[in-house]
Amino acid sequence: EIASGDWSSDVCSSDLFPSHDSVCLFVCTFGAVSKECVLQMVKGCKTLFNSDIAVSISGIAGPGGATPEKPVGLVWMGFAIKDKIITERFIFGADRIQNINYSVQTALRIVLKLL
Numbered sequence: 001e002i003a004s005g006d007w008s009s010d011v012c013s014s015d016l017f018p019s020h021d022s023v024c025l026f027v028c029t030f031g032a033v034s035k036e037c038v039l040q041m042v043k044g045c046k047t048l049f050n051s052d053i054a055v056s057i058s059g060i061a062g063p064g065g066a067t068p069e070k071p072v073g074l075v076w077m078g079f080a081i082k083d084k085i086i087t088e089r090f091i092f093g094a095d096r097i098q099n100i101n102y103s104v105q106t107a108l109r110i111v112l113k114l115l
Helices: 020-030 035-049 096-114
Strands: 053-059 074-081 084-091
Touching (some): 020 035, 035 053, 035 084, 053 096, 084 096
Antiparallel strands (some): 053 074, 074 084
């Protein structure tokens, strides 16, 4: 349920970048589904919420939105736990619902592993 709505891409995304121009810079330069984007989002989330743990996920769940360089199922995740920040890249598959579920499950497993 957390990431099942089309609205999930809009939640807080503009607050996670220092300025509107930096959102445009990242998306235009790297694309929304990129290491650079999830890295900036996870840093912004950690700062915005003053939290010890933050997670960012950006992906192409499908069925549309794919390119030859970024296929359906491509997911980038960012993790910030205390002072450690990492990113991970995954390619899950062609099924939208499975991609969303795998993304959430994988992110939770990684957070537990990093604690």
